[in-house]
Amino acid sequence: METSLLYPVTNDQRTDQKLDGLWQFKFDETKQGVKDGWETGFHDGVSMPVPASFNDFFTDKESREYTGDFWYSRKFFVPSAAKGKALFLRFDAVTHRATIFVNGKEIRSHEGGFLPFAADISSAVHYGAENTVVVKGNNELSREALPAGDTITLRNGKKMVRPFFDFYNYSGLNRSVHLLTLPQERVLDYTTTFELNGQDATVNYTVTTNGDAPVTVSLADADGQVVATAQGKEGALQVKNAHLWQVRNAYLYTLTIQVGDDAQTPVDTYTDRIGIRTIKISGTNILVNDKPIYLKGFGRHEDSPFAGRAFDLNVEKKDFALMKWIGANSFRTSHYPYDEQVYKIADEEGFLLTDEVPAVGFKMAAAAFLGGLNQSFFKGPWLKKLHERHIDQIRDLIKRDKNHPSVLAWSLFNEPDTIDENAVPYFKQIFDESKDLDPQSRPRTFTLSEDDTIETSKVLDFPDFYMLNRYPGWYHFGGYQISDGEAGLRDEMDKWQKAGVTKPVVFTEFGADTEAGLHKLPSVMWTEEYQVEVLKMFSRVFDDYDFIKGEQVWNLADFQTVEGNMRVNGNKKGIFTRDRQPKEAAFFYHDRWNKLPLDY
């Protein structure tokens, strides 16, 4: 688990310099790099943009599909003025694992392609001079790492990944790299929880530092007026006439943490924007500030042409424009934690997000679907290591994202095999170990695939609310048989109702692959008309069951997947195309959702 995952800020005590841009890049198929000393830097690579996945910049298949070790290198200057400071390189994400070298010295390694980590380089840098950072990355998949898959070797000796999941294995320095100078004594972390008292609110906080200097915490409103202050590493900020953070009606305060005796010359200062709101599950209702809400939105991917899985602020800005236009209020970070800047935008825009770890592909049937095996995923020599990494990434996910008002819930798996008895002890361990990680005690859950129903799933006691992924009209009962699909879906909902549903049910995946521009009257599958028919069918069912408290259609946009006879250059279930243009279904939801209140 990382010591500190605070997002970088710049002020009189801290600096944050992004090292984005063109780096040197090389594949290392024969693991030559270590023998040839690449860790000291190299100039005979190709230029590679950062942040970006490397895959789509090449014109040959071997490079696009490359699986194995790869190396990045660049120079960076450390000013003499940085002497006495703690120096870190913060990697917002390297997919799927990395080892970091500075001036040829190995600093640290990290496992997990979607969460940040920081390398303390204080002892390795030359001040007032250029330095060299080298990243040795690897993008192989296995059953003992997240996301799950296999790596095979073809007869020609090339390695190839076999994902147990339906998104392309885009790899590389997918998010920004920061050079940080920090005070030796500093804020490492903070927590916030909220109590609403009529018009007023209490912000309970804790602050973690690496020293004994006193701490002062203040809260300023959106106009910069300080509305509350408190002393100590634990305390309560009393806010009169609190302006609450609401769904699609956000309000953010600025929290300032100062370390040191003298407010004029603090040892460290850390600021962040927070929203005062509460989240609760009450019966079959999801409550924000004690008011029931209904989730309207999407499963998404960090995916776009050229940059692959890299965070691209332009794409993110467009996606939020589309989600606001269509009347959405929420999304799931399927199937991995997104870049922190996404959560900051969601905080500002008043969107709720379900924050998901990359525990995807924990199901051999998925592997079978993608040409894999048919055996129990939760019974194998890989489980011990997988569990260690799974809970480690849950810990870091919650540590990183716990102060975002936009985070509604934690999704600990996507479509795991929960029919298998062997899943129960694994789920118990994960839910026991994650129980107290979130100071705000937000709901923990996971998605249930088609096979995992109220009759077959063995782990329905664990989630705080249910997330269902259902595909009648597509993967079964498609085309003219869609009426059987609707009847079957209603049968299942009747069983949930008869069983006495005591928790909210949110549909987190449903939809149909659709080739933009394909039309037919009457419809056939793959046409835009048929996608609307499927979505109208789901809407009819959602409107008939009161315990259904959300509809998040799969997917916001078309996205890249592995090649296969079930994919047409990727997954086409998008409501928008991959270049973010509307299919007919976008206008259906624009009409359906904008008729409703923003939060219901």
Ligand SMILES: CCC[C@@H]1NC[C@@H](O)[C@H](O)[C@H]1C(=O)O
């Ligand atoms: C029947 C499982 C559906 C599946 N669910 C997980 C997503 O990551 C996939 O994209 C989606 C699909 O096949 O469209």
